[in-house]
Amino acid sequence: MSTKKPAAPKSALAGTDTLDRGNTNAKLDSLEKFRSDATEQALRTNQGVKIADNQNTLKVGARGPSLLEDFIMREKITHFDHERIPERIVHARGTGAHGVFQTYENHSVLTKAGFLQDPGKKTPVFVRFSTVQGPRGSGDTVRDVRGFAVKFFTDEGNFDLVGNNMPVFFIQDAIKFPDFVHAVKPEPHNEIPTGGSAHDTFWDFVSLVPESAHMVMWAMSDRAIPKSLRSMQGFGVHTFRLVNAEGKSRFVKFHWRPSNGTCSLVWDEAQKLAGKDTDYHRRDLWEAIEMGDYPEWELGVQIVEEENEHSFDFDILDPTKIIPEEIVPITPLGKMTLNRNPDNFFAETEQVAFCPGHIVPGIDFSNDPLLQGRLFSYTDTQISRLGGPNFHEIPINRPVAPFHNGQRDALHRTTIDKGRASYEPNSIDGGWPKETPPAAQDGGFETYPERIDANKIRQRSESFGDHFSQARLFFHSMSKHEQEHIIAAYSFELGKVEREFIRAREVNEILANIDLELAKRVAQNLGLPAPKAGTVDVPKISLERSPALSQANLLPGNIKSRKVAILAANGVDGAAIDAMKKALKAEGAHAKLLGPTSAPVTTADGKALPVDASMEGLPSIAFDAVFVPGGAASIKALSGDGVALHYVLEAYKHLKAIALHGEAKQLLDVLKLETDAGLIVGANGKLAKPFIAAIGQHRVWDREPKAKAIPA
Ligand code: HDE
Numbered sequence: 001m002s003t004k005k006p007a008a009p010k011s012a013l014a015g016t017d018t019l020d021r022g023n024t025n026a027k028l029d030s031l032e033k034f035r036s037d038a039t040e041q042a043l044r045t046n047q048g049v050k051i052a053d054n055q056n057t058l059k060v061g062a063r064g065p066s067l068l069e070d071f072i073m074r075e076k077i078t079h080f081d082h083e084r085i086p087e088r089i090v091h092a093r094g095t096g097a098h099g100v101f102q103t104y105e106n107h108s109v110l111t112k113a114g115f116l117q118d119p120g121k122k123t124p125v126f127v128r129f130s131t132v133q134g135p136r137g138s139g140d141t142v143r144d145v146r147g148f149a150v151k152f153f154t155d156e157g158n159f160d161l162v163g164n165n166m167p168v169f170f171i172q173d174a175i176k177f178p179d180f181v182h183a184v185k186p187e188p189h190n191e192i193p194t195g196g197s198a199h200d201t202f203w204d205f206v207s208l209v210p211e212s213a214h215m216v217m218w219a220m221s222d223r224a225i226p227k228s229l230r231s232m233q234g235f236g237v238h239t240f241r242l243v244n245a246e247g248k249s250r251f252v253k254f255h256w257r258p259s260n261g262t263c264s265l266v267w268d269e270a271q272k273l274a275g276k277d278t279d280y281h282r283r284d285l286w287e288a289i290e291m292g293d294y295p296e297w298e299l300g301v302q303i304v305e306e307e308n309e310h311s312f313d314f315d316i317l318d319p320t321k322i323i324p325e326e327i328v329p330i331t332p333l334g335k336m337t338l339n340r341n342p343d344n345f346f347a348e349t350e351q352v353a354f355c356p357g358h359i360v361p362g363i364d365f366s367n368d369p370l371l372q373g374r375l376f377s378y379t380d381t382q383i384s385r386l387g388g389p390n391f392h393e394i395p396i397n398r399p400v401a402p403f404h405n406g407q408r409d410a411l412h413r414t415t416i417d418k419g420r421a422s423y424e425p426n427s428i429d430g431g432w433p434k435e436t437p438p439a440a441q442d443g444g445f446e447t448y449p450e451r452i453d454a455n456k457i458r459q460r461s462e463s464f465g466d467h468f469s470q471a472r473l474f475f476h477s478m479s480k481h482e483q484e485h486i487i488a489a490y491s492f493e494l495g496k497v498e499r500e501f502i503r504a505r506e507v508n509e510i511l512a513n514i515d516l517e518l519a520k521r522v523a524q525n526l527g528l529p530a531p532k533a534g535t536v537d538v539p540k541i542s543l544e545r546s547p548a549l550s551q552a553n554l555l556p557g558n559i560k561s562r563k564v565a566i567l568a569a570n571g572v573d574g575a576a577i578d579a580m581k582k583a584l585k586a587e588g589a590h591a592k593l594l595g596p597t598s599a600p601v602t603t604a605d606g607k608a609l610p611v612d613a614s615m616e617g618l619p620s621i622a623f624d625a626v627f628v629p630g631g632a633a634s635i636k637a638l639s640g641d642g643v644a645l646h647y648v649l650e651a652y653k654h655l656k657a658i659a660l661h662g663e664a665k666q667l668l669d670v671l672k673l674e675t676d677a678g679l680i681v682g683a684n685g686k687l688a689k690p691f692i693a694a695i696g697q698h699r700v701w702d703r704e705p706k707a708k709a710i711p712a
Pocket residue numbers: 088089090091094128129130146147148149162163164169173174175177235236237238352353354370371373374377378379381382
C-alpha cells in the first residue's frame with residue numbers, strides 16, 4: 001500500500017489577517033508554549049485504537065468507491081460535522097483570559113463573602129470581553145457596547161459579575177430585552193449590518209423608547225470604540241447588595257477601573273481596523289499577556305446605606321441611571337490581574353457560561369427589574385447553547401468549591417455519581433449531602449430578608465420616569481472634543497437610516513429633550529429642519545457636570561505598554577533608533593522597527609538591522625505613535641515612498657504623537673504639516689522627553705480640526 005504524505009505547510013506562522021506580524025523569535029517561543037498535550041503520543045480514534053493511515057479512506061482498489069465500513073473516516077467526519085455549537089444570542093464575539101483577584105484588605109464590615117476577607121488569598125478568575133451585536137467572526141472595533149464578564153472561582157462557589165463597559169442599559173425592564181435585541185441585530189430580511197447599530201430598526205426602536213436615551217448617548221460616545229480591552233472600565237450596572245456577618249445589608253454598584261487608563265480609538269481608525277485587523281482587540285490582549293504586560297483592574301463599589309435608598313434624584317433600582325461618583329465616591333476593594341491566556345478558545349472562552357444569578361454568601365440582588373429578568377435568562381440560554389443542564393461540569397465552568405446534590409443524569413453528564421440516594425432527606429447514605437445553616441463564615445446561602453408588602457401588578461415605578469436628565473448630564477460632562485465625537489456619531493448613524501421620519505423622531509423627540517444645541521447640530525448634518533426645544537419637562541438634577549465621566553480625565557499618567565512604530569530605510573541613523581528604543585523601553589513602551597519591505601535595513605554606518613515587519617504589513621493603525629529617525633538616504637527613500645508618507649499622514653490624522661529626528665524634519669515640507677504639541681522635531685537627546693509626554697496624552701486633541709483636512 002502506498003501512503004502519500006502531503007507536503008508540510010510552508011509556514012506555520014502564515015496568518016489569515018492582512019497585517020504581517022513578522023517572523024519573530026518571540027512568536028516561535030509562544031508557539032512552542034502552546035504545544036499539544038499529544039506530544040509523543042500516537043494518533044488514535046476516540047475509542048483508543050491506533051491509526052495506521054490518516055491520509056486515505058478505505059476504498060475498493062486505489063480508484064474505486066469508498067467503503068461504509070471505514071469506521072476511522074466515519075468517526076472523524078461525524079465529529080467534524082458537529083463541531084459548532086450555537087453562538088451566544090448576544091455577545092457572540094468575545095475573547096477571554098485567566099487571572100487572579102486579591103482583596104486589598106478585610107472587608108468584613110461590608111460583606112461576609114470569603115474572597116473579600118484575606119489579602120493573602122488569590123482567587124482565580126476567568127474574564128470574557130465581548131461585543132454585543134455582531135456574530136462570532138465580526139470585527140473587534142465596531143461601535144458597540146462591550147461585555148465585561150468576570151467569573152470568580154471562590155472557595156464558597158462561583159461568583160459571576162456579568163457587566164458591561166458602560167454603567168447603564170437601554171431598557172428598564174427585562175421583558176423589553178428581546179424587542180431591543182431584535183431591533184439592534186442585523187435586519188432580518190438581508191442580515192445587514194454586521195456589528196453595528198447604524199440602521200433603521202435600531203433607531204426606530206430607540207427613538208420610540210425614551211428610556212434608552214441615556215445609554216444611546218454612551219453608545220454614541222467614544223466609550224463605544226475602546227482603544228483596547230485593557231483600557232476599558234467595567235460596571236456591574238445594576239444595584240446589588242453586600243451583606244455582612246451580622247446580616248446588615250448595603251446597596252452597592254460595582255466598578256472596574258483599569259490601571260492602564262481609559263481611552264478610545266478615533267472613528268476613522270476604528271473603521272479601518274475592523275477591516276485590516278478584525279482581531280485587533282483580542283490580539284492586543286493576547287499579546288499583552290504573552291509579553292508579561294498583565295492588565296490590571298481595581299474592583300470598587302459605590303456604597304449606599306439602606307436608609308439612604310431614596311435620597312437621590314433618581315431610583316437606584318433603575319438601570320438607566322448612574323450614581324455620579326461625585327455624589328458617592330468609589331471604595332476600592334481589590335485588584336484583578338489577567339496573567340494567562342486560555343489554552344483552547346472553544347473549550348474555555350466559547351464554553352464559559354456566565355450568569356448574574358451565580359452569587360455567594362455575602363452578596364445579594366436588588367429588585368432592579370432588569371436584573372431580576374437576567375437571573376432567569378442566562379441559565380436558560382446555556383441549556384440550548386451548551387446542550388443541556390450539565391454545563392457546570394465543563395472544566396471552565398466547574399467551581400473550585402466541591403459540589404454535591406441530588407441532581408442527576410441529563411445530556412452530557414460526566415460525573416459518575418455513586419451511592420443510591422439521589423434525594424434529600426435520606427437515611428440510606430447517612431443523610432448526605434446535608435444542608436448547611438447560614439453562619440458568619442462558611443455557612444449556607446441566605447437571601448436577605450427584605451420586607452415587601454405590595455400588590456401584584458404590571459407597572460413601571462413612577463420613580464423610573466425621568467429619561468433625559470442623566471443623558472444631559474453625560475453630554476454636558478464631556479470635553480469639547482468628546483462632544484464633537486458624539487455629534488458626529490449621531491450624524492453618521494442616523495445618516496445611514498433610510499426612513500426620514502425615524503431620523504426626525506430621534507432629533508425632535510429624543511435629542512431636543514437632552515440638549516437643543518446637540519439636536520440642532522445633528523439636524524443640520526442630516527439636512528433636517530432646525531428642531532424646536534424639547535417638550536418634555538426634564539427635572540433639574542443636583543449635579544450639572546460629572547468630571548468622572550469624561551475620558552479626558554482618565555489618562556493613566558504613563559505610557560506603559562504603548563506601541564511605537566519606527567520607520568526606517570537604508571541609510572538610517574542607527575544611533576537614533578537605539579536611543580529612542582532605550583528611552584521607550586525605560587517607560588515600559590514597546591517599539592517595532594518597520595522597513596519598506598520585510599528585508600533588513602542597513603544603517604548609515606553599514607550595520608544590517610532586522611525589521612519586525614514591512615510598513616504595509618503593520619500599518620499606523622496598529623500603533624500609538626510613530627518615530628522617524630534621521631539619516632539622509634533613509635529620509636530620501638521614505639520621502640518617495642507612498643506607503644511611508646501615508647503612514648505618517650495617517651498617524652497625524654488619527655491624532656497620534658509623531659517624532660521626526662534629524663533629516664526626518666524634511667517630511668514636514670513633503671507632507672505640508674506643521675509641528676504641534678504632538679508632532680515634534682528635534683535631535684537625539686531632545687526628542688524622547690516631549691515625545692513620551694505626547695504619547696502619555698493618548699491623542700493630540702487640539703490637532704483635530706486641522707486633521708479633518710487630511711484625506712482618510
Ligand atoms: Fe446579557 N445576556 N442580558 N446583559 N450579557 C447574555 O447570556 C440578557 C444585560 C451581558 O461573555 C446571554 O450566555 C437579558 C445587561 C454580558 O458569556 C443572554 C437581559 C448586561 C454577556 C443574556 C440582559 C448584560 C451577556 C447571551 C435583560 C450588563 C456575555 C448568551 C434583562 C450588566 C457573557 C449568554 C459572556 C450575555 C440575556 C441585559 C451583560 C441571552 C435577558 C444589563 C457581558 O442570556
